[in-house]
Amino acid sequence: MGPPGSSVEAVLLAESDTHNPNGLSRHEVTHNTIRCYRSQWRSFVAWATARSIPAVPAQPEHIAAYLAERFEQHGHKPATLRVAAAAIAYVHSSCGLPNPCNHQDVKRTLRGATRVAGKAQKQAKGLTADALDAIEATACRPRLGKNGRRESAHAAARRGSVDIALVRLMRDALLRVSECAALTWSDIETVPDGSGRLLIRRSKTDPDGEGAVLFVSPQTMAALASIRNGAPAELRVFALSPNQISLRIKKAAVAAGLGDGFSGHSPRVGMAQDLARIGVELPSLMTAGRWRSPTMPAHYTRNETADRGAVAQFYNHLRSSREPSRTA
Numbered sequence: 001m002g003p004p005g006s007s008v009e010a011v012l013l014a015e016s017d018t019h020n021p022n023g024l025s026r027h028e029v030t031h032n033t034i035r036c037y038r039s040q041w042r043s044f045v046a047w048a049t050a051r052s053i054p055a056v057p058a059q060p061e062h063i064a065a066y067l068a069e070r071f072e073q074h075g076h077k078p079a080t081l082r083v084a085a086a087a088i089a090y091v092h093s094s095c096g097l098p099n100p101c102n103h104q105d106v107k108r109t110l111r112g113a114t115r116v117a118g119k120a121q122k123q124a125k126g127l128t129a130d131a132l133d134a135i136e137a138t139a140c141r142p143r144l145g146k147n148g149r150r151e152s153a154h155a156a157a158r159r160g161s162v163d164i165a166l167v168r169l170m171r172d173a174l175l176r177v178s179e180c181a182a183l184t185w186s187d188i189e190t191v192p193d194g195s196g197r198l199l200i201r202r203s204k205t206d207p208d209g210e211g212a213v214l215f216v217s218p219q220t221m222a223a224l225a226s227i228r229n230g231a232p233a234e235l236r237v238f239a240l241s242p243n244q245i246s247l248r249i250k251k252a253a254v255a256a257g258l259g260d261g262f263s264g265h266s267p268r269v270g271m272a273q274d275l276a277r278i279g280v281e282l283p284s285l286m287t288a289g290r291w292r293s294p295t296m297p298a299h300y301t302r303n304e305t306a307d308r309g310a311v312a313q314f315y316n317h318l319r320s321s322r323e324p325s326r327t328a
Contacts, residue, residue: 036083037086037087037091040083041091044084047069057098058088059100060100060106063100064103064105064108064109067081067084067110070084071113071117082110085101089101089102123300125253125266125270126266126270126273127253127262131262132270135163135253139163140160141160143255163252165226166240166248167252168217168220169198169220169237173198174272175267176204176268177246177265178203178242179204181236181240181241184237185233187199187237190221195217196217197214198216200213203290214288271289272300273304275288277304279308282298
């Protein structure tokens, strides 16, 4: 195997750690983050192994070369590269090693990729209240299946009812797809006025599992009741993976004539935009969406809040000051 610290031993250590779930899951990160880091780490180990260089401890210049190759040759986005770097940093931290991604070589590579690609990432279209209306009006119409056959009216009604309940709940609670996929019927409670309370047990921004209780409208509770069919409390509400949730929303949007660009993130973005449009301020919006930083909600709602900015206020003031005074 070679002496301690040799590149061969380091690579073997990296491969062993990759397949050791306890080595990663004992730390305070969510299951989805663990899964993402594991995938990114395996990619880096494969790249390093093919070049006979150590993955643990990794050299900053090797990480920079790896990230640059992914960007230049494979077209990976800066956001994906940042996740890859985070995974490498995480494994080193778990092994008690210094973080090689703090080196300027790595940081320069990430900054360069961001500059070339353009900082504005492609944002999912917001599934707003108007878009919801369009989906509700069309969701239960029969569609062509993969086999080229059209759904029966019964099958279409059943699928469409699930689509409507899914989109409604994700909008009401500004759910991430991972949060939605994890929900069970025991997480939803009906209150006397017909509305509901939804318990989010754990999320991306709540790795300690403190939980959050969210409002669900009476209309959404009715949509959920229509698809439950006596399901026991411990069953998952939608029994769909995050990818399946995203695909259903995309298909529902296309069938409604809304076009492409929608994803599993669209209900969350759309509700944030609707809230900003009626004047909900950023701190309240952050609470509703369980954001820890104002960066993303501010980005999603920048069009809706532009008319409340300083320049808009100036012109509103100017217009009101020039209006002729009205006498009683």
